[in-house]
Amino acid sequence: MQSAHGGAWYAAMMGYGTTATESLSQSNIAVPSTGSPKLTFWLKVSTQESGSIAYDTLKVNVNGTTLATYSNANAGSGYVQKTVDLSAYKGQSVKLEFAGAEDPYLTTIFLVDDVAIG
Numbered sequence: 001m002q003s004a005h006g007g008a009w010y011a012a013m014m015g016y017g018t019t020a021t022e023s024l025s026q027s028n029i030a031v032p033s034t035g036s037p038k039l040t041f042w043l044k045v046s047t048q049e050s051g052s053i054a055y056d057t058l059k060v061n062v063n064g065t066t067l068a069t070y071s072n073a074n075a076g077s078g079y080v081q082k083t084v085d086l087s088a089y090k091g092q093s094v095k096l097e098f099a100g101a102e103d104p105y106l107t108t109i110f111l112v113d114d115v116a117i118g
């Protein structure tokens with residue numbers, strides 16, 4: 001049983017232990033036009049993999065461009081806050097996507113919580 005970092009909602013991605021892809025996306029997200037807009041979320045990675053080689057990945061894509069990549073190498077026992085700079089998208093309406101991919105062996109689960117843009 002996995003628990004959310006905060007609030008009732010969280011997304012559990014991947015965890016198949018076989019070759020698979022999965023994505024969560026939302027279009028028409030307004031990026032603030034002032035300040036230093038950024039995407040923040042909490043990420044917890046659980047894996048059967050070991051070592052620092054990325055076998056299973058979770059990418060943050062904005063308008064189809066990958067801005068950050070996390071993997072089994074980011075595994076840990078708790079949630080860690082992640083920040084992705086969205087300055088390049090100031091004042092724009094964007095499509096945000098979390099895109100996961102697993103290799104054929106050993107499971108990795110990516111838990112995403114408290115996604116915010118501001």
Ligand SMILES: [Ca+2]
Nearest residue numbers: 056103105106
């Ligand atoms: Ca794997």
